[in-house]
Each structure stands twice: as C-alpha cells, then as structure tokens.
Amino acid sequence: AQSVTQLDSHVSVSEGTPVLLRCNYSSSYSPSLFWYVQHPNKGLQLLLKYTSAATLVKGINGFEAEFKKSETSFHLTKPSAHMSDAAEYFCVVSDMGSGFQKLVFGTGTRLLVSP
Amino acid sequence: DAGITQSPRYKITETGRQVTLMCHQTWSHSYMFWYRQDLGHGLRLIYYSAAADITDKGEVPDGYVVSRSKTENFPLTLESATRSQTSVYFCASSTSRWVSDTQYFGPGTRLTVL
Numbered sequence: 305a306q307s308v309t310q311l312d313s314h315v316s317v318s319e320g321t322p323v324l325l326r327c328n329y330s331s332s333y334s335p336s337l338f339w340y341v342q343h344p345n346k347g348l349q350l351l352l353k354y355t356s357a358a359t360l361v362k363g364i365n366g367f368e369a370e371f372k373k374s375e376t377s378f379h380l381t382k383p384s385a386h387m388s389d390a391a392e393y394f395c396v397v398s399d400m401g402s403g404f405q406k407l408v409f410g411t412g413t414r415l416l417v418s419p
Numbered sequence: 420d421a422g423i424t425q426s427p428r429y430k431i432t433e434t435g436r437q438v439t440l441m442c443h444q445t446w447s448h449s450y451m452f453w454y455r456q457d458l459g460h461g462l463r464l465i466y467y468s469a470a471a472d473i474t475d476k477g478e479v480p481d482g483y484v485v486s487r488s489k490t491e492n493f494p495l496t497l498e499s500a501t502r503s504q505t506s507v508y509f510c511a512s513s514t515s516r517w518v519s520d521t522q523y524f525g526p527g528t529r530l531t532v533l
Contacts, residue, residue: 345527347509348462348509348524353519353521394462398518398520404450404467404516405450405518405522406477409461410461
C-alpha cells in the first residue's frame with residue numbers, strides 16, 4: 305500500500321527566507337505525487353503534481369518540488385517565503401483503488417511565516 | 420465558473436439527527452469523492468462515485484450514506500449523527516480514474532455534532 309510521511313508538523317520561517325517542507329513516500333511502483341495547500345477555512349488547492357515526466361516540478365506561487373526516487377522523497381521548496389504562504393500543506397500519493405484513483409494524504413505541515 | 424460548491428458551509432446538529440451535506444460541481448466530472456478531515460489524520464476517503472448511480476465505499480464509510488442520481492450532485496447523509504462524526508467534510512471531483520489525474524476540492528463543510 306502507498307503511504308506518505310510528512311516529516312514536520314510545523315515549520316516556521318521568516319518572510320523572505322527559503323521554505324522547505326519535507327515528504328517521504330512509500331510506493332511499490334512509480335507513483336504520482338501531489339502537493340496541496342489549504343489556507344485557513346478554505347478548501348484544498350493543487351500546488352503541483354509529479355506524474356513521471358520531469359523530476360523537478362514547478363507549481364503555482366513560486367513553489368517547486370523534486371522527485372527523488374533513490375531517496376523516496378518529494379520535498380516542496382520555495383526560494384523566498386511570503387506572508388501569504390502561511391497555510392497547511394499536504395503531500396499526497398496517488399494509488400489505484402478498486403477501479404478509481406485513491407489519494408493517500410500525509411498528515412500535513414503547517415507553515416508559519418513571520419515578518 | 421462556479422466549479423465545485425458545498426452547502427452548508429457550517430452545520431451544528433445533535434446526536435441522533437439526520438444530516439445531509441450537499442456537493443455540486445459544474446464541470447460534468449465523472450468521479451466525485453467525499454473526504455473527512457480530522458487532526459492528525461489528514462484527509463480520509465468516505466465514499467466515491469464513478470458516475471451517476473455508481474457509488475462505492477472508501478476507507479471510513481460507516482455511518483454515512485451517499486447517492487448520485489445526477490452527475491453534478493453527490494450528497495452525503497449522516498443517518499444518525501454521532502459526536503465522532505464532528506469533522507470538516509470535503510467534496511472533490513475529477514475527470515478520470517487515472518492515478519495522474521487531479522482532484523479538485525470544494526471549500527468544505529464544518530460539521531459539529533453535540
């Protein structure tokens with residue numbers, strides 16, 4: 305079975321400094337991986353996804369993630385944090401359920417951005 | 420373009436009452452999903468639907484019922500609400516069943532069962 309582990313429940317950065325949110329996955333075959341963001345009291349928005357094309361994936365709002373098969377990792381990065389980046393981030397692996405796409409969510413990382 | 424909407428956004432009910440959460444999407448996506456979000460668990464799948472009149476259980480289906488008579492609507496019913504069903508509920512939709520497809524999420528319904 306597929307699974308994801310988000311290594312930090314909370315990450316705190318200062319505005320203008322780099323962001324690193326860590327995610328490791330477990331998969332028996334080449335997975336599809338996603339990062340979603342959830343702002344307070346909002347739904348989930350897709351940031352980016354990896355689907356076995358380029359290993360460096362660029363997403364919205366300056367975020368990117370690199371798929372590293374040897375390390376089974378899919379860490380999310382951004383060169384310079386903005387106050388509006390404060391939110392909860394979910395790493396997600398996609399699996400084939402019984403005839404449907406099953407998403408397996410990590411437990412989330414809350415990003416705090418201070419001025 | 421409304422996308423995917425959920426109603427109500429907030430609901431307070433009492434133990435034992437029946438509650439229905441609505442989900443509506445304007446994209447004509449075939450697949451629709453219901454998740455619940457609880458602290459420490461991420462999102463967990465309750466039920467999904469591959470098309471009108473085709474539904475199946477997900478990871479945590481007990482205590483819930485779904486129906487899908489029209490492609491655009493996917494209501495979730497708690498037949499007799501319990502406190503353990505206090506949660507935030509998200510509806511999602513996608514065009515296909517492929518692992519690379521994107522699921523699009525609604526804004527969520529925060530349900531409190533007293």
